[in-house]
Amino acid sequence: MLNSLGREIPEYIEGIGKLEPFQGALTKLSKGWMDEPTIPAPNKAYLPHQSKLCNSLEEAILRSNPHNGMTVSFHHHLRNGDILLVQTLTILHNMGIRDITLASSSLNECHDPILPYLEDGTVTRIYSSGIRSQLGRAIALGVLDIPVVIHSHGGRVRSIHTGKIQIDLTVIAASAADCEGNATGSHGKSAFGSIGYAVIDARYAKQVIVVTDNLVNFPCIPLSISQNFVDQVVVVDSIGDASKIATGTTRITNSPMDLRIAKLAADVIEHSGFFEPGFAFQVGAGGASLAVAKFIREKMKTKAIKGSFMLGGITSYCVDMLNDGLFETIFDVQSFDATVSNSLLNNRRHIEIPAALYANPFNCGCITNKIDVVVLGALEIDVDFNVNVITGSEGNVRGASGGHSDTASGANLTVVVCPSFRGRIPIIKKRVHTIVTPGESIHVLVTERGICVNPAFPELEANLKRAGLNIKDIHDLEIEVDKITGIPAPLEYTDKIVGIVEYRDGTIIDVIHQLKEK
């Protein structure tokens, strides 16, 4: 069957189940009340004055009813410094557990050591918002029989509370925790900031293990994760490589091209009609994004505009803007560097939020629904403004859905910033290889070669033209870039589906086919 973007979606996939085709960004939401039931959270009970402390992660896992076919979940707040996911899967592998569904909020290069477990049947299914590095390559080449499911951060919450992902065991890394499992990421030697992605796992997992390298006196404040959801507590020497938790993505680019894109994007925002007192703003940490924040900060000061809130993955740059009084509040579902933890812990206007509140489409209104302006990146974008942030030009799975489609669907102005080509490969395509965010959610594309406005938003285009900005038709830009780079030979794929891309509402927006190895 075809979805509304013309992508062929199978009706059923063995090991996944029935698929529902994507029908538009707001189609399911606009029904208001959902038919889809949620699942009940587990019922547990413990006697008073019992200890939850275990001697080792092995012991805790052994007590948590490990079994073939189980689903194990993790958060990725330690980013590329995480070590617990590999440790946990190694323990399960050594116990002889097979057919595991891995449900991590994202996967990074640091998780490459689990590749043998994909090859040997220890792990047979993966749900994640992102997959990269050797894992991404192996998945693209078909290492798993069952396609991986790529979800957004908001979609992950929906998947868990509707039971598409039913977690048997979650292992939650915490930089501070007490003997009852009250836990946080906001202080301790391995502080990583917000623990927002893990909250839904703690609520729904049949077994919850908190692992910390910093056992503090009861109670551990703040109660980012609270004890009533935690079955066991394990103290280890280290939950991760702290030097890699803050990966340095938050330095503002020096690249002249990125700075040019960022400046253009800031001009777009300024003249969009949404750069008004009280505006809400989200910007990522990569490439040109943070530089956009820099230029917006200057414009806010110049025009004496004070915003309402910043949202999302939070960098120290956001914290500086909060402290400057440029925004009232930060909502933090994920922190991108160590200095952020200190603000999260000590500034009451820097608020830790769970992923449900951040971006779940199926509740009474997540905060992404209130964004005015979001700046997002792209691996590819096509002439219909559909964006790919998951598969690379060489065909590997190498990115993350993350909050891309969540924020894009909620924002009044979604700005995609990217170079028009990278390494002589055009970024603007007739058709992106994999759609993660539908073009209807993208208002404007900003490249170093010009600004393209989605024709669905003529008022925006008029505003920008009135401000003297040079607007190009995206089809013209696509042809212009093709002339520079030439059109690369298409990659070759088999009929096997190795990944499905869930839209945030659970419908399928695209599938990823197996790459033919050269």
Next chain:
Amino acid sequence: MLNSLGREIPEYIEGIGKLEPFQGALTKLSKGWMDEPTIPAPNKAYLPHQSKLCNSLEEAILRSNPHNGMTVSFHHHLRNGDILLVQTLTILHNMGIRDITLASSSLNECHDPILPYLEDGTVTRIYSSGIRSQLGRAIALGVLDIPVVIHSHGGRVRSIHTGKIQIDLTVIAASAADCEGNATGSHGKSAFGSIGYAVIDARYAKQVIVVTDNLVNFPCIPLSISQNFVDQVVVVDSIGDASKIATGTTRITNSPMDLRIAKLAADVIEHSGFFEPGFAFQVGAGGASLAVAKFIREKMKTKAIKGSFMLGGITSYCVDMLNDGLFETIFDVQSFDATVSNSLLNNRRHIEIPAALYANPFNCGCITNKIDVVVLGALEIDVDFNVNVITGSEGNVRGASGGHSDTASGANLTVVVCPSFRGRIPIIKKRVHTIVTPGESIHVLVTERGICVNPAFPELEANLKRAGLNIKDIHDLEIEVDKITGIPAPLEYTDKIVGIVEYRDGTIIDVIHQLKEK
């Protein structure tokens, strides 16, 4: 059928369903994993950038699908100053809605105006932790055909998440809220402190209306209730009578008898074996309880003992002890006076907690499970240490289960303080009229005429005797008091059951029969 305390419990009650007899305070808990399923939370969805603001409570209720047979819930954090419960039921009555189940976390004198709605079939069922005044009298006399269900604060959470109480509409009074429904009780002209009882309602109710008299800029901090659970927001002139929100229960008694009881109780605690550095303490606001805190405070200073946490209904006296450095932390599910709000808002070691974390028996460990010492009151106590806190000597329903059985079951030392008689009616009975908390959870009774230790705890008795405290056998004390007061003529009851008392695990610990009117 008889429960384990020898009370006759019907197997089934029309309008309530099958009943499970009480089998012991920890019997169900000790099974560990519960068979009883929980219910799924509702699935909702709203489009971005929509307004939740309604012009009036009427309009919000009209939009919330009011229907015959619906369940409407409320929190009682405004105590005797609440006006929204009466307003809401009046609106529903005027709409012609009938057969309503009223599920309020408690009911006070201020709710007497709903009595006509019990008489005319607008309200046909009540779930509450407490009922008092004219309502309590009318219920004792049989105004409702279906018995009211009395639950504990922890039991209420269990009832909601297992679906015994399925809430169609919850109306949440908030002293501050924003346009999205983020809400708190910790600031504003009608500040009432913790909003901990309402959190479970917000999570499970099909429709959630936040009502405030203090609409603040987005976001309302702290997010005690968060917007993803709130359907509608209503701004009114007043959510309640602020002068009655703080009822002045927190003044320390001047009564010589209460002071004598309190001093004895403090001596008991001091020599119990649990008055140690790091001990956790809960004490109520009524009668002698707060005076116990006063004496304990002095003993802590004298002995240089620093405790871990105070829990529960929090008074300004608890806040003083926190500020004195006598305890590390306060966990606050309910605040008893206005000055508490300021501490809750500004002191990070004064932590607002939901009722689930406070006392729900069916999770990975509520905080009542960690109490060392709790001081509780009683309307009656019997020679088996069973405690009645719900029916008065005149036969009316006039009290509250509250956190009584929750804290008693968790504490290492449960001290009941009460006078041995009130108004020439003995408080110590051969058999209490209604059991709320089983004797097995009560370690010691302290009256002005002496201290009685539950014989199930011989080590405690030895500790107290070693300290020179005068310990009486409770049977002897009962006879002694009877000699003073005489034995009052027994009240007369019919066979009709007007109330059932749920133990915190959902089993039935007692029933209340209809009082024969004189």
